Amino acid sequence: MARRISDEPGFVLHRYDWSESSLILEVFTREHGRVALVAKGAKRPSSNFRPVLLPLQPLHVAFGGDAEIRTLKGAEWVGGQVMPTGDALLAGFYLNELLLRLLARDDPHPQLFDAYADAVAVLASKHGDALEPALRSFELLLLREIGLLPALDLETATQAPLQPEERYALVPEAGVVRASPHETRPSLRGEQWIALQGALDQPGAFTAALALTAEALGELKPQLRALLNYHCGLGTLRTRQLMMDLQTL
Missing domain, CATH: 2.40.50.140 (Nucleic acid-binding proteins)
Structure with a gap:
């Protein structure tokens, strides 16, 4: 039946x-x-x-x-919030595209659903300064939920704990790697990665990660973008390309 x-x-x-x-x-x-x-x-x-x-x-x-x-x-x-507009609406479509490309059908993720609901509520809140942190926090939780995010408080190759003052990069093919002093690619201090891992381990992970992602937006965004593109198999997601085209106009 x-x-x-x-x-x-x-x-x-x-x-x-x-x-x-x-x-x-x-x-x-x-x-x-x-x-x-x-x-x-x-x-x-x-x-x-x-x-x-x-x-x-x-x-x-x-x-x-x-x-x-x-x-x-x-x-x-259900009610309770208005439809996002402008950049927030495009950001919402971007979250939807990520879910469509990375989630298998009929595979429950209750915690990810709750994080998505929290992210959509932020997009509808009209607080523009919270838009980018909300996207980065959701990206981290999505990657972690589907098993594509390594432990952020360990070097992936050796499983050695990160040193707080050293800098590390999140690399699609290698995970968390120590950045050399003369490297130009984006990276974060070990203490920042450790704090992000701690936030992701909390029950209210999305909210806990917001302030931390806001502090590291410039360095975190390109690293997450590279990791997402690697696993989506695309150079640029459709919604991200649309955002760039609108900014150019």
């Missing part, structure tokens, strides 16, 4: 046209991970789904079926 899931927290990551009246949705749920759902009749003007199935908005969804693409039975807006 096909299983029905009810009252499941979720966010719409992406939507595709399917027939003249229906949509295929990629939805990130708390207890069931990324799932594909068909929303039958969602494009009709009279559909109850039409005003609800928006990205970056907290929902409770109900769905059922045993096929790869299951059927959306219900969707209710």
Whole structure:
């Protein structure tokens, strides 16, 4: 018998046209991970789904079926926050693209879901200075959750503890490596990496990491970008390229 899931927290990551009246949705749920759902009749003007199935908005969804693409039975807006705008909206689409590229379907990540919900709340808060720290904190948590982030308080090759005053770089092919004194690539002091690892180990990891990522934005951003591009298999993500194009204009 096909299983029905009810009252499941979720966010719409992406939507595709399917027939003249229906949509295929990629939805990130708390207890069931990324799932594909068909929303039958969602494009009709009279559909109850039409005003609800928006990205970056907290929902409770109900769905059922045993096929790869299951059927959306219900969707209710939870409320509590407005839609991000401007740079924050583009940043939200960037987070969605990361999840679509790096998360396997039907692989639950409850802690990552909570971090995503926290990140979206920051994007909707209109505090522009928190935008970049929120993105960096979520990137760290995403990489850690799916097993692509090495321990940040150890040299990856030797598993030796980091020295607080030495500088280390996060390298896609090698993990955390000691930076030579004359190196020009981005790096952080050992004490910064150790503090970031401590924040990631806390129950409220996203919030704990915000202040630390804010202090290290200039050096941390290019290192995380290189690691994400390496694992996504792309030179530049679509949303990141769009951001750069808009900045050029």
